[in-house]
Amino acid sequence: KAGVTQTPRYLIKTRGQQVTLSCSPISGHRSVSWYQQTPGQGLQFLFEYFSETQRNKGNFPGQFSGRQFSNSRSEMNVSTLELGDSALYLCASSLEGAGEQFFGPGTRLTVL
Amino acid sequence: AQSVTQLDSHVSVSEGTPVLLRCNYSSSYSPSLFWYVQHPNKGLQLLLKYTSAATLVKGINGFEAEFKKSETSFHLTKPSAHMSDAAEYFCVVSKSGGGADGLTFGKGTHLIIQP
DSSP states (O other), X not given: OOOOEEEOSEEEEOTTOOEEEEEEOOTTOOEEEEEXXXXXXXXXXXXXXXXXXXXXXXXXXXXXXXXEOTTSOEEEEESSOOGGGOEEEEEEEESSSSSOOEEOOOEEEEEO | OEEEEESOSEEEEETTSOEEEOEEEEESSOOEEEEEXXXXXXXXXXXXXXXXXXXXXXOGGGOEEEEETTTTEEEEEEXXXXXXXXXXXXXXXXXXXXXXXXXXXXXXXXXXXXO
């Protein structure tokens, strides 16, 4: 069974631009979660989608948003990039949201 | 509320010697606890999990951890370190068996293996 895939793996953007990251969960998994990882703040939960609905949300400002499609694939969008948004963005999937989460390799976003 | 404290930001051991990565937790619930490993430029991989069954939990690659409620600890150990164990390790506490809404990550411990 294929693992969680994230595209692109690396991305360079400039401040003020917007960006969309994609995550394809393990086949059959309905929950997709997004995390931001930075050296200073560590790993922080962004939000979780389940059956195309945002079910949980972390403490991030409104320029971070996401969506989930009927095939459970998910996208994360940052509307107006700031330098501090440079991070590794990790996606994880699980069957129902509870239990073990399986992580993708991440997208390394650099904002210049 | 819940929190995780990984007591060492860096741990250095020689290949073939034991590994100990320390983790203390705080939780208002009966917690589920996890250890994840992250190799450079890779996502997180689950090493092991505790979900209120046996207090000594065995994981992959020879790692194990012991849940000690009285000490609110969940330390990760391995009898003999291998060069491939060099990575970042995260202790994680969950209020919902690992569900996305309840995961709180520690800051991580960087494990260095000396040849």
